[in-house]
Amino acid sequence: MKMKLDFEKMGGLIPAIVQDENTSKVLMLGYMNEESYNLTKQTGKVTFYSRSRQTLWTKGETSGNYLTVVNMMADCDHDTILIKAIPSGPVCHTGADTCFGEKNIEDILFLKYLQNFIEQRRQEMPEGSYTTSLFQKGVNRMAQKVGEEAVETVIEATNGTEDGFIYEASDLIYHLIVLLTSKGLRMEDLIRELKKRHK
Template sequence: MTAVTVDFDIETIDFAKGDGLIPAVVQDADTLQVLTLAYMDKAALAETIDSGQATFFSRSRGGRWRKGETSGDFLNVVSVTPDCDADAVVLKVRPVGNACHLNRVSCFGDEVAPGVGQLAKLERTIAIRAAADPQESWTARLMQQGIKRIAQKVGEEGVETALAATAGPDAEVASESADLIYHLLVLLQARGMKLKDVIDVLKSREK
C-alpha cells in the first residue's frame, strides 16, 4: 500500500480541545467529493497513518473503528492534512466501495462525484473498462486499436465540436464536447497519463 502523505507532527494536533477527539473530514482524493465525517483520537490517527486505511474512534461504540473491517468498504488514505488550528483533519482517500453505511457513495446526499468531480469518476471508469473484453466494451476496443486510432478520434471529435459551436444548438455543442472529453481521457489512459497531469499544467499557468 502507498505511504500516506503527512507533513505534520502528530504531537502538534490539539486533541484536548475536543476532549480527546478531533473531527476528520473524509474526501475522495480524485473527485474531491466529501464522503463522510468521523472522529479520531490520537491512537486512531496514528493507526491511519501507519496502516494507510482510515481508522476512527466510534463515539457510539466507545472505541476504535476501522472503516471496512466488517463491510469490506475500506478507505485507502492518500494524505492527511490538519486545519489551521490543528484541531481537525482532512483525509483524502481512494475508497473501495461506498463510504456510507446506507450503501451510498457519500453520507452527504445521493449525488455521485458532483460537478467537475465527474471527470475523475469517468477517468476511473475508463481505466477499468480499458482492461475489459473488447467485445463488450467500446473503451477496450478503442484501446486495442492503438494510440494512433485514439488520437484520430480525438481529432475527429475536436472538429465536430468546433462545427457544432459555429452552427449547432447548445445541446449539440454540449454533446460533442462530452465526446471530445471522453476520447481525450482515453488518449491519456493509453499514454499512461492522468487527468492530474493536465491539471498540473493548468495550475502552473496560473502563475
C-alpha cells in the same frame, strides 16, 4: 503526514473529514483520538474512534469498504483533520456513496448525462422543447448556433465578466453536444481524439 494536532480542545477527539482523492467529494465525517490517528498513519486505512461504542473502528472492517489514505492535513487551528482517501466501495452504512447522499462521481461526468438526455430528446422529439426545435431546424442551424455561441464566448472572455464567460461557454458546450448528437457522435469521440493527441 507528520503534523501537530490539538486533541485536548474537545476532550481528546478531533473531527476527521474524509474527502475522495479523485472526485473531491466529501465522503463522511468521523472522530479520531490520538490512538486512532496513529493507527491510521501506521496502516494507511482510516480508523476512527466511536463515541457511542467508545472504541476504535477501522472504516470497512465489516463491509470491506475501506478508506485508503492518500494524504492527511490539519486545519489552521490544528483541531480538525482532512483526510484525502480512496474508497473501495460505498462509504455510508446505508449503502450510499457518501454519508451526505451524494453520488461519488466527478462533476465532469454530468456531460455524459447531458448528452444522454439530449439523445433522448432527439429520439422522442417532445413538443415545446428547445432541443427538439434545434433538431427540427437541421444541422446547418445547429452549426450556426455553435458559431454564434463561440463568438459570444470570445466576447465575454475578452471584454466581459467571469460569470458572463461561464454562461456563454456553457451555451457553447451545450450547442456543441447537440451538434455532435445530430451527427451520431458523442463527447467520448472528442475525448478519444484528445487522448490520441496527448503525448
